Amino acid sequence: MIDPVLLRENPELIKRSQAARGESVELVDEALAADASRRQAITAFEQLRAEQNAFGKQVAKAPKDEKAGLVAEAQQLAVRVKEANQAAGEAGERFDQTVQRIGNVVIDGVPAGGEDDYVVLREVGGIPAFDFEPRDHLELGEMLDAIDMARGAKVSGARFDYLKGVGARLELALMNLGLDRALAAGFTPLITPTLVRPEIMQGTGFLGSHAEEVYYLPADELYLTGTSEVALAGYHSGEIIDLADGPLRYAGWSTCYRREAGSHGKDTRGIIRVHQFNKLEMFSYVHPDEAEAEHERLLGWQEGMLQDLGLSYRVIDTAAGDLGSSAARKYDVEAWVPTQQAYRELTSTSNCTTFQARRLDIRHRTESGKTAPVATLNGTLATTRWLVAILETHQQADGSVIVPEVLRPFLGGLDVLRPVA
Template sequence: MIDLREVRDNLDRVRASQVARGLDPATADELRDADDARRTALSAFESLRAEQKTAGQAVKKASAEERPALLERAKTLSAEVKAADAAANQAEADLREAHAAVQNLILDGVPAGGEDDFNVLETVGDIPELDFPAKDHDDLGHALGVFDIARGAKVSGSRFYFLTGIGAQLELALVNMAMAQAASYGFTPIIAPALVRPEAMEGTGFLGAHAEEVYHLDSDDLYLVGTSEVALAGFHSDEIIDIGDSPTRYAGFSSCFRREAGSYGKDTKGVFRVHWFDKVEMFSYCKPEDAEAEHARLLEWEKEFLGKLELPFRVIDVAAGDLGSSAARKYDCEVWFPSQQRYRELTSASNCTTYQARRLNIRYRDADGKPQTAATLNGTLCAVTRTIAALLDAHQQADGSVRVPAALQPFLGGLEVIEAKTT
């Protein structure tokens, strides 16, 4: 949730942020009104409660003649305090609802608009010119024994799969390569749970506009995460953490689950858009004033990983309406798929400023020892199935084999080329 001081002091900025996201700016005014109403109700309750305490003391000191009138007043005050308490609680609930309707404040320079209104910041690597007809990753994956979609559907339904043979080895190699890079930059490796409580899912902003994407286990009131960002954000909930001269960083591995609601007919072949996949996610806690610099670092580490995989890509500044509720700015790295002749999203890096930490009550101590709300950031280092799809598509060769990038070869026992097995 955003800092209410922004609503009180910079209401026009909050309205403008909502407009840029394609949301109703009136939600900013409703939040201001709810904040005013909550403060008024709380003040009235505290005033009556103080009067009740004074009246109680007066009863104890009153003479026999004064006592009946004071007791009657105390009785009246008791009822008024009870009513004021109920009103304050309702005002608090109304404020929470209004607060949830206002998404994180976008940062200066974020383009307004929706999915197609991004800005291209840079293009890295040359688009390959193949001298043979490009196959898509689905055909290559089946021919090379990387995955088995048909049996995945038989066992689990559409958009599920088995990674088989070299496909399973590719997953382990990519995860180990990503974790090795993250550890070299001071990230603490974490294997994160894929099931979380509602507080963690709501606190990270995934139960708002993204609720239809989330799997929920009704019997246990637990959610399957769509990213280990959720568990990593919840890791320090209700804590005051030690943030020193540099951010506190974690590299989380987990299985991820997404319903892909609304994607009927999109990317139905292969493993680009699936209900379950594994992922290595970078997550940082830092001081708010350091968040933009940390965001740039996360992006550079993603670019480094894609460079090691020799994948041509572009970096986009995602438009406000496509950020999700928690991000104040998001950069996507989109890899070129020769078979599709277009760029496709492979990684994202998001600066969530203090939005998630305020919800989850994550703080640090400033130089004066005073608790302050931390900032949180996240960045995908390797979404495994999409990365496998990109490798197959980008590094395919005329004979149907796929070249293994040099940086990945040590994690595959020195394998240089993925070829179909002969019987």
């Protein structure tokens, strides 16, 4: 949720942000009007309550012969106070419903526009060249007996898979490498719940434009998470946390679920776009003044992983219309996939400023002793999709795959994955 004070004092900034996102500018005026009604209703209630308190004292001091009439008046006043309180509550709900439709205010410099309007910040590593016709990751995975899509579909339907043998080991090696890097950077590991309550999913902003991607269990009123970011954001909901010693950093390891609604016919081959996958997610709670610096740190840890895995990649500054409601800025890191002759997103990192914290009521104590919302940031450090780039980039003519050196200690020293006869 955006800052109500910012809404009142600088609505033009929010309107520019909405325009950059390609979203309703008029919604800002609706929110302003709802805020004015809310504040007016609160003022009316507080005035009536003060009048009620003063009148109560008058009744207490009144002579017995006057009390009966005064008590009747007090009862009528109590009805008015109750009605005013209800009106204030309803006005507050209308304001919340309106303001929650406004996306986070984008940071200066974020490109305007939609999915195709990103800006490439840098490209790292040369494009892999082969003296043979490279195989795609699924063909390699089947030769290695590492990926079984057919049985995944038999058991669970389209876009499910089994990672098998060296495929399962490779994913666990990747996740453990990421976990080691996260521990070295001061992250506390968490294995998070993958079912969360509606208020937590709503608080992180995933029930807006991304709602169709989320699996919902109506009988239990629980949502399956598409990223451990949701559970990590909810971890300190309703709390005042201590940032005196710097950011609180967590690394969440979880299975993730996405419906992939609207993606029929897109990336249906292999494990690029599946309904279930594993992910190691970094999550930081920081002082708002530190958010942009922390964002760069998260990006640096991601790039370090890709470089050490020998992957060629680029970093893009995502356009405002492709941020999602919670992010004020998002960097995507896309690895080169040889058989697609294209960069494909492997990981992203988002600065959500105070947007999620306001919705989830996560605060820190300032030097003045008052509380204020924290900033939250997230970034993926390893996920199943990375296997696509690893297999295709490091393949050999005979279908074997060279294991990146940094992964070998997690595979018992295995340096080459070989086809199964």
